[in-house]
Amino acid sequence: MDSSKSFDRALVFFGIMGALVALLAVIMVLTRDETAAGADAGETTAASTLSYELTEFAILGPQEVKPGPVTLQVHNGGSATHNLVIDGGVRTADLSADEMATLDAGVLSEGTYTIFCSIAGHREAGMEMSLTVSTNAADAVAPGDEEEVSAEEMNQIMIDSMLAFPAQTEGKGNQPLEPVAIKADGTKVFELTAEVIQWEVEPGKFVDAWAYNGQVPGPWIRVDVGDMLEINVTNLTPLGTDVHWHGISTPNNMDGVSPFTQDPILTGETFTYAFEAEEPAIGMYHAHLHSQISVPNGMFGPIMIGETPIPYGQTISGVEIPDDLEIAQEIPMVLNDAGVIGLSLNGKSFPATEPYVASEGDWLVYHYYNEGLLTHPMHQHQFPQLVFAKDGHPLDVPYWADTINVAPGERYSVLVHADRVGTWVWHCHILTHVESHDGMFGMVTALIVQE
Numbered sequence: 001m002d003s004s005k006s007f008d009r010a011l012v013f014f015g016i017m018g019a020l021v022a023l024l025a026v027i028m029v030l031t032r033d034e035t036a037a038g039a040d041a042g043e044t045t046a047a048s049t050l051s052y053e054l055t056e057f058a059i060l061g062p063q064e065v066k067p068g069p070v071t072l073q074v075h076n077g078g079s080a081t082h083n084l085v086i087d088g089g090v091r092t093a094d095l096s097a098d099e100m101a102t103l104d105a106g107v108l109s110e111g112t113y114t115i116f117c118s119i120a121g122h123r124e125a126g127m128e129m130s131l132t133v134s135t136n137a138a139d140a141v142a143p144g145d146e147e148e149v150s151a152e153e154m155n156q157i158m159i160d161s162m163l164a165f166p167a168q169t170e171g172k173g174n175q176p177l178e179p180v181a182i183k184a185d186g187t188k189v190f191e192l193t194a195e196v197i198q199w200e201v202e203p204g205k206f207v208d209a210w211a212y213n214g215q216v217p218g219p220w221i222r223v224d225v226g227d228m229l230e231i232n233v234t235n236l237t238p239l240g241t242d243v244h245w246h247g248i249s250t251p252n253n254m255d256g257v258s259p260f261t262q263d264p265i266l267t268g269e270t271f272t273y274a275f276e277a278e279e280p281a282i283g284m285y286h287a288h289l290h291s292q293i294s295v296p297n298g299m300f301g302p303i304m305i306g307e308t309p310i311p312y313g314q315t316i317s318g319v320e321i322p323d324d325l326e327i328a329q330e331i332p333m334v335l336n337d338a339g340v341i342g343l344s345l346n347g348k349s350f351p352a353t354e355p356y357v358a359s360e361g362d363w364l365v366y367h368y369y370n371e372g373l374l375t376h377p378m379h380q381h382q383f384p385q386l387v388f389a390k391d392g393h394p395l396d397v398p399y400w401a402d403t404i405n406v407a408p409g410e411r412y413s414v415l416v417h418a419d420r421v422g423t424w425v426w427h428c429h430i431l432t433h434v435e436s437h438d439g440m441f442g443m444v445t446a447l448i449v450q451e
């Protein structure tokens with residue numbers, strides 16, 4: 001009995017040992033296979049971390065990466081809420097200004113992936129880019145390993161960018177539009193042609209702008225109350241269009257909202273807007289159909305009817321407005337922040353923005369128009385701005401302000417007394433709309449007051 005039990009135990013012992021040896025052999029083979037696979041695939045399994053910066057309205061970051069596991073570090077450096085979506089893949093949450101997110105994109109194989117922001121309108125405004133996954137891609141620079149820029153270098157970059165102002169560029173917007181004909185009954189006939197053009201938005205940077213009459217903003221239309229108008233609009237852009245006369249009183253069929261009030265003006269077609277300039281107005285004109293594409297890209301312009309409603313002779317907060325003041329300059333200031341034009345004043349980004357030159361003691365009128373997608377607090381250094389009209393409506397109680405918050409679609413008309421000599425900057429006060437790590441840009445210009 002005892003000896004047979006010992007024999008059984010010995011069998012069990014050797015059985016277990018045999019199984020363990022076999023298992024060990026399998027593990028060793030498997031491990032060797034994994035090592036071999038890793039060696040064959042080489043760098044392709046190396047994890048890459050890519051840094052992306054979101055802003056109005058662009059996604060800035062690497063455009064290529066090697067195949068393998070990819071992690072995206074996303075920072076919203078803009079002032080609006082943005083997110084980052086890999087088309088057909090993962091996405092971040094909506095990120096408010098200055099928020100960060102880490103996005104595990106998984107293992108990306110060779111191909112081209114589209115990255116965009118899915119907040120309504122932001123993709124069309126420019127927040128889209130391609131990420132090419134290729135074995136030929138350069139090695140990703142890990143966050144934190146970017147080249148260090150010293151404080152001295154940062155100072156120099158900012159100063160150099162500022163001293164580049166004012167820079168000459170091709171093209172100027174807001175040019176007064178003369179009628180091409182005045183009919184026997186006095187009707188003023190104007191021509192507007194919408195077309196995709198090359199527009200130098202900043203020195204050396206040409207974009208495919210959508211423009212009226214080859215300029216951004218489109219030409220400045222000024223007519224008198226009671227004028228009969230015929231405005232022939234020819235569409236040479238790739239999409240159907242129309243023109244909405246924002247802030248102008250018109251019959252419904254002239255409101256420019258296809259397909260409700262007219263048929264779209266298709267590519268190659270011309271439509272005539274005919275209406276009477278019924279009331280004084282400080283308006284703007286822009287496309288309504290496909291506006292989220294064409295307007296940020298440049299299809300907007302100022303239109304004014306009648307006299308500028310200056311509060312002559314009134315005393316406002318203790319400051320008397322002369323009853324005989326003469327307006328030395330009337331300046332349309334059209335704001336934009338999206339599309340191919342981007343953060344800009346009158347279709348140009350600093351240092352290509354136009355400086356305005358006045359003589360000491362001049363009275364100036366600015367008309368702000370916001371054709372962008374964001375609100376911009378417009379600040380004039382030194383000189384208070386007397387807001388005398390909102391959206392073209394004269395205010396019974398004008399008021400002084402040094403910063404005017406101009407929301408999309410709004411117009412503010414202000415009077416400025418340039419009574420101190422100097423170069424006074426004039427800019428949007430959202431600081432990321434005027435400065436970046438590459439220096440000053442965007443929504444900045446200056447009023448230069450001379451003796």
Ligand SMILES: [Cu+2]
Nearest residue numbers: 376428430433
């Ligand atoms: Cu701004």
